[in-house]
Amino acid sequence: MKLDAAAVWCLSLMLGCMAGIAFAADTPPVATDPHAAVFAESNFPSASACASCHQKVFSEWSASNHAYASISPMFHKFEQAVNDLTSGTIGH
Numbered sequence: 001m002k003l004d005a006a007a008v009w010c011l012s013l014m015l016g017c018m019a020g021i022a023f024a025a026d027t028p029p030v031a032t033d034p035h036a037a038v039f040a041e042s043n044f045p046s047a048s049a050c051a052s053c054h055q056k057v058f059s060e061w062s063a064s065n066h067a068y069a070s071i072s073p074m075f076h077k078f079e080q081a082v083n084d085l086t087s088g089t090i091g092h
Contacts, residue, residue: 034053038045047067051058061067069075082090 038049041049047058047061051062065072
């Protein structure tokens, strides 16, 4: 018996689907996102909320200039100077 191209294509598709279903049945369920609980509390969690799991990164960040940027008068002066020089067009 000779199969035409359409029959071969259909047979290949059917076998592929069957293999996919068999693979899916053997695949363990996907783990839940470990950050889901943190983001359930707030869309913008605090750094201390992240520190409970990411101690090393938190320690490095907390001693950096980046950690103090939002409360630094120097940062705010620099940001204001950039806004003045660009007529407020940076980031828009």
